[in-house]
Amino acid sequence: MIDPPHASAYIAIMAAHHHHEHAGASLAQAAEATLVEAGEQWTDMRSDIFAVLATFEKPASAYDIADLVSQRRGKRVAPNSVYRILDLFVTTNLARRVESANAYIANSHPGCLHDCIFLICDSCGTATHIDDDALTMSVRAAAEHAGFAQVRPVIEVRGKCADCD
Amino acid sequence: MIDPPHASAYIAIMAAHHHHEHAGASLAQAAEATLVEAGEQWTDMRSDIFAVLATFEKPASAYDIADLVSQRRGKRVAPNSVYRILDLFVTTNLARRVESANAYIANSHPGCLHDCIFLICDSCGTATHIDDDALTMSVRAAAEHAGFAQVRPVIEVRGKCADCD
DNA sequence: TTTAGCGATGTAATGTTGTAACGTGCATCA
DNA sequence: TGATGCACGTTACAACATTACATCGCTAAA
Structure with missing residues (x-):
């Protein structure tokens, strides 16, 4: 009367469900396209923040990102600004918030929600x-x-x- | 080839799977028993913190709890102390951390993990x-x-x- | 060509959540 | 009675997040 675990089910899905796993420049392009599609601008700041976020393979905190973007630009970028853009990324599905880590991670297949x-x-x-x-x-x-x-x-x-x- | 959603399955489980949903004094007793069972002490501080936690029906932050316990005792209890005890509660299954709210909630059926x-x-x-x-x-x-x-x-x-x- | 509006970003301050380091009190037991 | 271990206190600080308001640059209407 209790369903078995769905291990077999998800294996089938993993096989059946293909989508693009972007990386590097391809990912940035996909991100830009997705943002523009959503009627938002792809600015230098957004591009930099996405680029930095995408280099991480572990969830990155807004402060981590702020530091690296600051380096990259040679000018302090406040966490504030980073949060704004991360929020935008999350709502447009370019990035995800990892709640249990208070951190963010790039979505490797934006557009596919x-x-x-x-x-x-x-x-x-x-x-x-x-x-x-x-x-x-x-x-x-x-x-x-x-x-x-x-x-x-x-x-x-x-x-x-x-x-x- | 793709499993249907398990709505029907979980309904069956909810019906099949009975356990005690404690409340009030009964819950506090169950919590005490569980802690003692785990070889830990049931101190006044722990009792107060659990009592306060259990009054919330929404996840409570450590700081919320610290404030209320401070009132209750007429003496400031530092967040620090609250965190220590909340961590103990979480490891002993008396409470859960709600990651997406950075907050804690009493487990209404401790002992049942x-x-x-x-x-x-x-x-x-x-x-x-x-x-x-x-x-x-x-x-x-x-x-x-x-x-x-x-x-x-x-x-x-x-x-x-x-x-x- | 001004200028009003608007979206993006900057700046500063502050609020909230979480930890680290170390001290004190108290019970137990050799 | 002194050593040990545990609970809790105290202080300071680190990490995460938001608020309020200022500025900049673009564009569209006057």
């Missing part, structure tokens, strides 16, 4: 993500069944990654 | 939780499949609750 599941290593801090729409849809369904609307799932898993284990 | 899914209303801040072991096990399985160990899922859903919707 779905909930994703982050895996964050407690040792090395690196984050990967997996896309399992069946699973995230189930979480949404459960929340909606409980009377929630305008649902935004936050699904993160802390643990030890394969390298650190 | 499983991952739970929090629903937090963006309007009124109230939090409820649902227990869907099939779903949380699936999340665990997905993370483990990706090579993660010592997995600790963080599953929270932000949205509008039925009252605020």
